[in-house]
Amino acid sequence: MSGDGLLVTVDSRVHRLPAHVKIVALFVLVLAVVSTPAAAFWAFGLYAVMLVAAVVTARLPVLLVARRLTVETPFIVFALLLPFVATGPRVDVLGLELSQSGVLGAWNVLAKGTLGVVAAIVLSATTGPRDLLAGLERLRLPATLVAILSFMIRYLSVVSDDLHRMRIARESRGYAGGRAGHLKAVAGGVGALFVRSFERGERVHLAMRSRGYTGRMPLLSTRGATSSQWLEGLAISLAAVAVALAVRVVGL
Amino acid sequence: MPVHVPDGFFDASTSVATGLIAAGAVGFSLQRANREIRETGPALAGLTAAFVFAVQMVNFPVGAGTSGHLLGGALAAALVGPWTAVLVMSTVLLVQGLLFADGGLTALGTNITLMGVVTVLVGYFLTRALLQVLPRRMGSVVPAATAGALLSVPVAALAFTGLYAIGGAVDIPLGKLATAMVGWHVLVGIGEAVITAAVLSAVVANRPDLVYAARHLQRDLVLVDADGNTSTVAPDKPIAAKPAGRTLGVGVAVSLLVAGGLSLFASAHPDGLEFVGAKLGFESAAEDSAVAGSPLADYGVSGIGNAEVSGALAGIIGVLVTIVVGLAVAKLASVRANRAS
Amino acid sequence: MSGPAIHVERLVFAYPDGRQALYGVDFTVQRGERVALLGPNGAGKTTLVLHLNGILGSVAGGTGSGRIQIGGTGLHREHLPEVRRKVGLVFQDPDDQLFMPTVRDDVAFGPANLGLRGSELDDRVHEALVQVGMQDHADLAPHHLSFGQRRRVAVATVLAMRPEVLVLDEPSSNLDPAARRELSDILSGLDVTLLMITHDLPYALQLCERSLLMDDGRIVADGRTRDLLGDADLMAAHRLELPYGFDPLSVPGPERKG
Ligand SMILES: Nc1ncnc2c1ncn2[C@@H]1O[C@H](COP(=O)(O)OP(=O)(O)O)[C@@H](O)[C@H]1O
Ligand SMILES: [Mg+2]
Numbered sequence: 001m002s003g004d005g006l007l008v009t010v011d012s013r014v015h016r017l018p019a020h021v022k023i024v025a026l027f028v029l030v031l032a033v034v035s036t037p038a039a040a041f042w043a044f045g046l047y048a049v050m051l052v053a054a055v056v057t058a059r060l061p062v063l064l065v066a067r068r069l070t071v072e073t074p075f076i077v078f079a080l081l082l083p084f085v086a087t088g089p090r091v092d093v094l095g096l097e098l099s100q101s102g103v104l105g106a107w108n109v110l111a112k113g114t115l116g117v118v119a120a121i122v123l124s125a126t127t128g129p130r131d132l133l134a135g136l137e138r139l140r141l142p143a144t145l146v147a148i149l150s151f152m153i154r155y156l157s158v159v160s161d162d163l164h165r166m167r168i169a170r171e172s173r174g175y176a177g178g179r180a181g182h183l184k185a186v187a188g189g190v191g192a193l194f195v196r197s198f199e200r201g202e203r204v205h206l207a208m209r210s211r212g213y214t215g216r217m218p219l220l221s222t223r224g225a226t227s228s229q230w231l232e233g234l235a236i237s238l239a240a241v242a243v244a245l246a247v248r249v250v251g252l
Numbered sequence: 253m254p255v256h257v258p259d260g261f262f263d264a265s266t267s268v269a270t271g272l273i274a275a276g277a278v279g280f281s282l283q284r285a286n287r288e289i290r291e292t293g294p295a296l297a298g299l300t301a302a303f304v305f306a307v308q309m310v311n312f313p314v315g316a317g318t319s320g321h322l323l324g325g326a327l328a329a330a331l332v333g334p335w336t337a338v339l340v341m342s343t344v345l346l347v348q349g350l351l352f353a354d355g356g357l358t359a360l361g362t363n364i365t366l367m368g369v370v371t372v373l374v375g376y377f378l379t380r381a382l383l384q385v386l387p388r389r390m391g392s393v394v395p396a397a398t399a400g401a402l403l404s405v406p407v408a409a410l411a412f413t414g415l416y417a418i419g420g421a422v423d424i425p426l427g428k429l430a431t432a433m434v435g436w437h438v439l440v441g442i443g444e445a446v447i448t449a450a451v452l453s454a455v456v457a458n459r460p461d462l463v464y465a466a467r468h469l470q471r472d473l474v475l476v477d478a479d480g481n482t483s484t485v486a487p488d489k490p491i492a493a494k495p496a497g498r499t500l501g502v503g504v505a506v507s508l509l510v511a512g513g514l515s516l517f518a519s520a521h522p523d524g525l526e527f528v529g530a531k532l533g534f535e536s537a538a539e540d541s542a543v544a545g546s547p548l549a550d551y552g553v554s555g556i557g558n559a560e561v562s563g564a565l566a567g568i569i570g571v572l573v574t575i576v577v578g579l580a581v582a583k584l585a586s587v588r589a590n591r592a593s
Numbered sequence: 594m595s596g597p598a599i600h601v602e603r604l605v606f607a608y609p610d611g612r613q614a615l616y617g618v619d620f621t622v623q624r625g626e627r628v629a630l631l632g633p634n635g636a637g638k639t640t641l642v643l644h645l646n647g648i649l650g651s652v653a654g655g656t657g658s659g660r661i662q663i664g665g666t667g668l669h670r671e672h673l674p675e676v677r678r679k680v681g682l683v684f685q686d687p688d689d690q691l692f693m694p695t696v697r698d699d700v701a702f703g704p705a706n707l708g709l710r711g712s713e714l715d716d717r718v719h720e721a722l723v724q725v726g727m728q729d730h731a732d733l734a735p736h737h738l739s740f741g742q743r744r745r746v747a748v749a750t751v752l753a754m755r756p757e758v759l760v761l762d763e764p765s766s767n768l769d770p771a772a773r774r775e776l777s778d779i780l781s782g783l784d785v786t787l788l789m790i791t792h793d794l795p796y797a798l799q800l801c802e803r804s805l806l807m808d809d810g811r812i813v814a815d816g817r818t819r820d821l822l823g824d825a826d827l828m829a830a831h832r833l834e835l836p837y838g839f840d841p842l843s844v845p846g847p848e849r850k851g
Binding site: 124 | 257258259260261264267278279282285286289290292293294295296297298299300301302303305306307309310322331339340342343344346347349350351352353356357358359420422423424425428446447449450451452453454455458459462
């Protein structure tokens with residue numbers, strides 16, 4: 001797993017927006033989506049159009065977005081079960097007797113979850129880790145958390161590589177598997193990985209103190225966002241809020 | 253819930269409520285962990301987070317061709333202490349949400365509450381409680397934390413069910429959900445426990461000083477000076493051991509609070525009330541129940557006429573039973589470990 | 594500053610888990626000297642150099658005793674910031690040393706802790722990166738660099754603090770031959786006191802006129818690198834081996850260059 005997250009290194013208007021603007025925009029957008037009643041189908045159609053516009057503006061490969069949507073799978077399964085297990089009045093669909101509220105509930109989970117994931121993909125595919133950290137710092141996330149996040153992201157690839165190397169070493173020694181054997185081998189490797197990671201954490205701290213660290217990390221961010229950047233970044237989110245409000249005012 | 257709750261899974265007020273719980277827990281943990289993080293550095297917490305993240309991607313078989321993966325909350329708590337662990341788990345979830353689009357942003361509070369707070373606190377307090385009754389030596393931390401890990405997963409699943417009762421979009425039989433969730437997560441919890449045991453054994457063997465939960469059990473150091481004279485020195489900063497029994501009390505109280513409070517909360521909510529009371533408690537308990545033999549099968553104790561009390565009671569009894577079982581397992585494990593050595 | 598660059602007396606230390614690593618270490622390094630620190634794995638070399646800027650040891654609240662002077666001043670808690678500027682430590686694994694999101698952030702970390710800001714800080718960062726030839730990679734993340742590049746940036750992070758004593762822990766390990774030579778070019782061009790832990794005995798001979806040999810937490814030999822490497826009994830007793838066909842008496846070293 002790389003420390004770059006899902007970053008797609010192309011240049012686009014979305015890539016160039018300051019990270020804190022994008023984080024706020026994502027949050028506002030998802031909030032609007034989540035607070036929309038499931039039965040307002042047209043609203044979800046509009047949200048989908050907006051997100052497609054965002055993906056296109058960000059020049060993201062559609063395939064990547066689609067592939068990443070699979071993080072949702074477990075909840076899709078859950079959603080598909082809802083019409084069968086939910087209580088309440090029944091409807092007849094293609095010979096299956098389904099719960100009415102269950103069908104709507106399934107749609108609710110699927111629609112909102114999918115829109116949320118796509119929105120999050122737009123953020124993570126257009127924002128590098130360092131910018132993301134700087135954005136969170138600007139949004140006044142406590143400094144200690146920003147620092148922990150920063151080290152975590154920096155060492156994600158290092159720790160993953162360690163894990164990968166240890167797995168290769170184990171498999172090349174002819175480890176065959178089997179359920180109990182598998183669990184034991186995995187568990188042993190994980191123990192060694194922790195000691196390694198922890199000792200690296202200690203050494204990093206020594207290296208930091210060696211260079212005069214006294215408990216305060218240097219700030220990452222310097223630039224703020226101009227009001228036109230705020231406007232550009234929030235455009236889609238504000239449109240979504242308008243839709244959400246319209247649903248409330250006009251009804252379905 | 254080895255998977256992250258996405259956006260829109262729970263209603264807005266539940267998300268807001270768990271968001272507040274998560275923010276409160278993180279704020280409190282920041283305050284409590286401050287001293288440690290100043291001493292050991294944020295890098296250590298960051299690397300622990302990277303470790304948890306990496307290990308969450310290692311799958312182990314659970315059964316029926318499916319697999320689970322480590323959550324790591326109880327493990328992190330035993331290794332770096334509960335407050336740093338809450339920060340570590342929150343960081344992992346934040347990175348998964350923002351950098352990998354895994355777990356909805358509006359569900360972040362829910363995910364942190366379930367996977368970052370409940371697992372950590374349940375795991376840690378059970379670990380510390382067991383350390384009060386187990387033999388006073390380093391090795392005891394392995395069975396203690398193993399029991400903590402075992403318990404932490406089904407309790408988190410129970411908490412998830414409680415949240416579903418409060419803020420789930422659709423009414424589904426809560427008893428079934430609870431039975432399925434807890435049953436399944438006991439299996440995941442076993443995997444969690446095995447890995448936690450292995451990690452802690454490795455750490456106790458190589459670097460016993462790293463285990464936060466057992467810092468008070470460290471032996472004195474022997475130092476040989478330039479002339480070959482020997483002297484004994486106390487190890488670094490031993491954490492003052494709390495009076496025996498107090499931690500046990502706190503642990504039990506917290507577990508009960510989590511389970512009972514959630515159940516009560518569930519019942520207090522109009523939908524949840526209807527849910528727990530009307531749907532499960534009385535009407536259809538018998539036919540809904542998949543495992544009808546168990547008195548707790550429907551998460552509502554039969555014979556008690558009040559839905560709220562009944563739901564909360566079921567939660568509390570569940571936790572008590574789990575604690576007793578956990579204690580027994582730990583005791584057994586330590587007896588066997590003693591015999592082996 | 595007056596007095597020797599490094600002076601260590603009767604240094605004893607045990608790690609928090611009770612493992613004792615130093616059993617009474619004594620040595621002195623004069624200003625401008627280049628000294629190699631040799632010894633088998635686990636001898637305590639890394640532990641020793643971590644004492645030189647007060648990272649480990651009683652001054653950092655650890656378990657141990659003994660005396661350390663840097664530039665004639667004793668190592669005390671109140672001098673630590675100053676000592677950490679004077680003694681620059683390059684860790685063995687560059688991934689331990691490069692902990693910030695980008696190369697630029699990393700090289701700026703030390704000088705920023707010294708209080709530098711703005712253009713002064715930028716200049717310092719640029720200067721250090723130029724010294725190791727990495728000025729074109731300032732905005733990359735460490736995991737996008739090759740191992741050799743990371744090692745060079747690690748040296749730059751320390752050079753940015755303008756140290757008087759440069760201490761390196763196995764600087765040539767894991768480098769390919771070209772990267773190893775590039776690093777030796779950089780090191781031999783620096784005007785600092787140098788203490789270098791290494792298992793790479795030809796490297797020690799090439800860069801350092803004098804060597805210390807450490808084993809079991811003590812200094813067991815101190816002399817001209819060429820003499821130490823030429824003493825077959827001493828080498829064998831401390832698990833040191835020269836590369837196949839390498840004759841320390843017939844290759845040029847720093848003393849011949851003048
Ligand atoms: N962080 C640590 N905690 C406990 N023991 C350690 C630690 N680091 C090193 N040691 C032990 O101290 C001894 C000396 O190690 P080290 O200084 O790294 O040796 P060298 O650098 O010469 O290979 C070894 O026995 C090693 O296992
Ligand atoms: Mg070493």
